[in-house]
Amino acid sequence: MDYLADERKKAEFDVDEMKIVWAGSRHAFEVSDRISKLVANDPGFRKDTRTMLARKELFKNTLRKAAYAWKRIHDLHLSEEEASRLRFYVDEPAYTDLHWGMFVPAIKGQGTDEQQKKWLPLAYKMQIIGCYAQTELGHGSNVQGLETTATFDPQTDEFVIHSPTLTSSKWWPGGLGKVSTHGVVYARLIINGEEHGIHGFIVQLRSLEDHLPLPGVTVGDIGMKFGNGAYNTMDNGVLRFDHVRIPRNQMLMRVSQVTRDGKYKQSDVPRQLVYGTMVYVRQTIVADASCALSRAVTIATRYSAVRRQFGSQNGGPETQVIDYKTQQNRLFPLLASAYAFKFVGEWLTWLYNDVTQRLQASDFSTLPEAHACTAGLKSLTTTATADGIEECRKLCGGHGYLCSSGLPELFAVYVPACTYEGDNTVLLLQVARFLMKTVSQLGSGKKPLGTISYMGKIEHLMQSRCTVQKAEDWLKPSQVLEAFEARAVKMAVSCAKNLSKFTNPEEGFAELSADLVEAAVAHCQLIVVSKFIDKLQQDIPGKGVKQQLEALCGIYYLYLLHKHQGDFLATSYLTPKQAALANDQLRALYTKVRPNAVALVDSFNYTDHFLGSILGCYDGNVYPKLYDAAWKDPLNDSVVPEGYHEYVRPLLKQQLHTAKL
Ligand SMILES: Cc1cc2nc3c(=O)[nH]c(=O)nc-3n(C[C@H](O)[C@H](O)[C@H](O)COP(=O)(O)OP(=O)(O)OC[C@H]3O[C@@H](n4cnc5c(N)ncnc54)[C@H](O)[C@@H]3O)c2cc1C
Secondary structure, eight states: OOTTHHHHHTOOSOHHHHHHHHHSSHHHHHHHHHHHHHHHHOGGGOOOOGGGSOHHHHHHHHHHHHHHHHHHHHHTTOOHHHHHHHHHHHOOOOHHHHIIIIIHHHHHHHSOHHHHHHHHHHHHTTSSOEEEEOOBSSOSSOGGGOOOEEEEETTTTEEEEEOOSGGGSEEOOTTTTTTOSEEEEEEEEEETTEEEEEEEEEEEOBOTTTOOBOTTEEEEEOOOOSSSSGGGGSOOEEEEESSEEEEGGGBOOSSEEEOTTSOEEEOSSOTTHHHHHHHHHHHHHHHHHHHHHHHHHHHHHHHHHHOBOSOOOTTOOOOBGGGSHHHHHHHHHHHHHHHHHHHHHHHHHHHHHHHHHHHHTTOOTTHHHHHHHHHHHHHHHHHHHHHHHHHHHHHTGGGGGSGGGSHHHHHHHHGGGGTTTSOHHHHHHHHHHHHHHHHHTGGGTOOOOGGGGGGGGHHHHHHOOOOOOSGGGGGOHHHHHHHHHHHHHHHHHHHHHHHTTOSSHHHHHHHTHHHHHHHHHHHHHHHHHHHHHHHHTSOOOSTTHHHHHHHHHHHHHHHHHHHTHHHHHHTTSSOHHHHHHHHHHHHHHHHHHGGGHHHHHHTTOOOHHHHOOSTTOTTOOHHHHHHHHHTTSGGGGSSSOTTIIIIIHHHHHHHHHHHTO
């Protein structure tokens, strides 16, 4: 029986068409739909309660699943697109993620054609398994502080890779601890006693015969991480080198090279190419954010429609918690954010392709802007998603704290996204530097491009005032864009003015860094809002689909406007009355979205297998499932718990004796 059938009947739009919008195209929907069902119905991918497994068992289980996934991909002759969907739906953080997500892109982005020809076929066939070994015990964000050395030996035409200090130990690379045979290792290049900065080297770590570490290599796992199951399926590792020798041609030499006679030279390929890889990796992280958030929101929305508390009138049923305005005010902006992040992620994929094409034509004009924008969006979307998953847990009350809700695990797996591939605050500071540079160049005739082009309208934006007179005026895209642009410009200009008061700019940057981060956030929120609005300019078929997306877009920007109204008021763009009208419109949109909420999360098309949540199950039959699951807990495998007679009974006996009962 479908306990959410009545909710589904309320939908005012074509859910099947919305599924296609969410997937990106009909083709993408069909592939995703087919592969998600294939995974859900294959007993080899059964979801176990990972939290109940000890670490060794957990890891073994993950190895089995990842290997099984690999086998299925081969047996079924899946295309690369299908294979990547399969790995996604198997949903087990494993060495394969980093092999495909970091090791392969690093070789593609930084290896010469010859190096790619040699290493990529081995990596594609998984005859070697690779990790990405950059971070060390002593340094992560500050890459220039890495201490591992790669010293060129002209006698033997080799590099000697060495870890000179404890803090130079590689620390964190996923897949390194137990599985990888190779790594792209980042180290300081030294030739003839002279330093040439940090470079990547392909280093074999373990034997391809018996998988033992090669001489001079000390490697292991760094230990348990946050949560019990979660990211502990991954073998994040520690690695030390004791004068390990590798051939010269294993330095990744697309951008800079070391010749046979020990000369260091830049190749024809410009250094900026490395940014292309970063843009690629970060756009995948933004796509992951929309996925993780939509998953949490599905669980919280379905459960909020099932759960009833208070408000019974004349003996009727109690109120569904989704009908409380406070619940809507916490849940619907997250639902809207999931869609917003999806669309900005799609646009980032376009941006990556555009940047790649331009780079091939030696056009680097858009690269700094693309770099700042991917760094900022990675930061903005992962922070909002991590916070959003935790909010969804709270939206599910007590039951959200049970592992069977799927939310604790989702949170524990997701939250390191705020740290890996660049700490979110450090990334926002990079965006702020870019903003300050743009402001400083405004008078020079250099035209700001792409997502920063609004800075070209600085004179107008600095003077402009909001013209909203009634709540519905907040539905005009041009009005909304101007509000977000004016806020972003004014915050950036205010930072630039304050910075100019310092004689030492770096001192000023450090002192004002908290304000700079806020200006960067304002800029990034503008990007997300504008890409959502752009999406709505496209032809979107299907009854009511566009209207629902318009309502979600409105919720996204009006919620931000309400949350950050201090910014908008302080920059004098809005009056308090106009801010209040924005809030009135926001409430009206909640009412519009409410009957469609369950259908809007159905549009993500997640199987129960993928959701892994009793609270989020499609049929809404939550209570019997929770009750049954409780009895499967290992603690319930006998009536009297192990340890009771040993520890509790003697104490009890003692108490009974003293109390003379
Ligand atoms: C689950 C997980 C997987 C990972 N996988 C890999 C991997 O596969 N390969 C790999 O090489 N690495 C990996 N890492 C490491 C990761 O990339 C680093 O942890 C990350 O870059 C942050 O660096 P850090 O640890 O040095 O943090 P720190 O830079 O030490 O951050 C500590 C605090 O200092 C603040 N801070 C730092 N610098 C500044 C500044 N200039 N101004 C203001 N505040 C600052 C930060 O905001 C943060 O609050 C992984 C990490 C995790 C958690």
